[in-house]
Amino acid sequence: MAAPAVKAVRRWSGLTLGLRSVVLRLPGVTQVRWSRYGPEYRDPQVDKEYYRKPLAELTEEEKYDRELRKTQHIKAAPAMKTSSVFEDPLISKFTNMMMKGGNKVLARSLMTQEVWGSLFHCIPLQTLEALKRKQFEKYHAAPAEEQATIERNPYTIFHQALKNCEPVIGLVPILKGGHFYQVPVPLADRRRRFLAMKWMITECREKKHRRVLMPEKLSHELLQAFQNQGPVIKRKHDMHKMAEANRALAHYRWW
């Protein structure tokens, strides 16, 4: 991520009720990515369990929270957020990153959802399904002692694989004395998750034979990452090695 640089000042006009008023934190620096909601807007509560709790069981704070919600402004829930029990925020994020040109239907079908009503004979068009089937085959082929160790839940494999791919330390180009130096820097949690997903997607898009479909390639890479092998893990280790090599430049960091 680039170091916080000075962005151009943007004039913001048209103050209407509830929209954000310009909050300048540093002189000459404005938010580039902002949301249209002001700070008083609260996030929507999609969880069904929250609303099913009977009134008697609520603590003082929860009762206060409920009363507060009745008066405050609440943001609109995004279209992709459901109150389904089967929803997974990590999978949604990954699907969004895989999406090209706004084609959420295609991205979702590649990842999770079935493509009902399309081709009559088709191979598993989803990564999660392909993962599950591969693991089931291995399970049945393995002897009884190994069967307990084989993980068949595609969600656990997915989560574990992405966790294995997250780098611990990252490199940031810092301008000093006219040159850009790659300085090792600790990364925030969200940056690490983003990098893991980004590496996984780039790997699957580029380094494959042109006839191999995305779900197949993705499931293969996820399985390899689950076992701490494969190209994405290698990339993470390369990043760590570069950071180790540039240890001396760590002093250039000021935050």
Place this chain on the structure above:
Amino acid sequence: TMLKGMTRLISRVHKLDPGRLLHTGTQAPQNLAAHLDDQVSSERRRAISRTSENDPVKTFNEACLMVRKPALELLHHLKNTNFAHPAVRYVLYGEKGTGKTLSLCHIIHFCAKQDWLVLHIPDAHLWVKNCRDLMQSTYNKQRFDQPLEASIWLKNFKTANERFLSQIKTQEKYVWNKRESTEQGSPLGEVVEQGMTRVRSATDAVGIVLKELKRQSSLGTFRLLVAVDGVNALWGKTTLKREDKSPIAPEELALIYNLRKVVRNDWNGGAIVLTLSQTGSLFKPRKAWLPQELLGKEGFDALDPFIPILVSNYNPKEFESCLQYYLENSWLQHEKAHTEEGKRELLFLSNSNPGQLERLCACL
């Protein structure tokens, strides 16, 4: 497999002898007639659309069917057929994904166990579209041959009905070309071999097989079951074109012409079970599922006295037992799938449609 109404309507399929393997795949090359000795008879899971490469035998080490009312009804009728009367036509119809093809598989399995000769066409739609090599027929200049599809079918027919091929004798002499001919009274296996080796005459071999079987089933030595999936392909339009880009009608394809003759009920000694299918059909609207819509006027008149059997979505008991089966085999791996909440959600999302449920559970 005695099928009575039980609370848990799933029955395990019994082993057949190795020689009686059935090819019930919708895509013949990838079908489940795997030639293993202890292979359970190749029925598929409740999904119809994608089982060709997603072999349930690979995933579950077994293959199971759910026993449902439409199949039970049909079996009851089949058990009480009078073989002296002309063959009765049963048409399985229903919305998409309700289980018509799998009911057909169930019937085929039953008949195979009862030692009938099963003439199974996995998908008639494959014969009217995407044909690479279309040749003019040698037998009749007006018609067209499809050597590839015919040879695939002959191969599957052979594996399914090996026993009968040596028993049934041809009743006429057939001349293939200047050098080869099949004498009268030679076993049907020879005709099939001829078709498989000389691919150019495969379509004619298929025609001969169909004609002989129809003629000889009235004699009573064996019982014939004709099972066609996607029978609306026989009377629809094709996407095949001649060299001058003019479209071909289905009658002009030799395979379709011969198949139409078999499906007519002018023979006795067996039964005809047909399935309509919108999924592979050409030029039919997506929502069409009634027989009149899918068959068109011509098809409906040709099939005219038939017994329609509606295949509908799961009722609550069937849904419950399907989920139980998935849970037993640990196909549903998501933690929340075991809960009541999860089950209710699956019920709502799939609307008890078997195909939809299968696809939903695939990714959970």
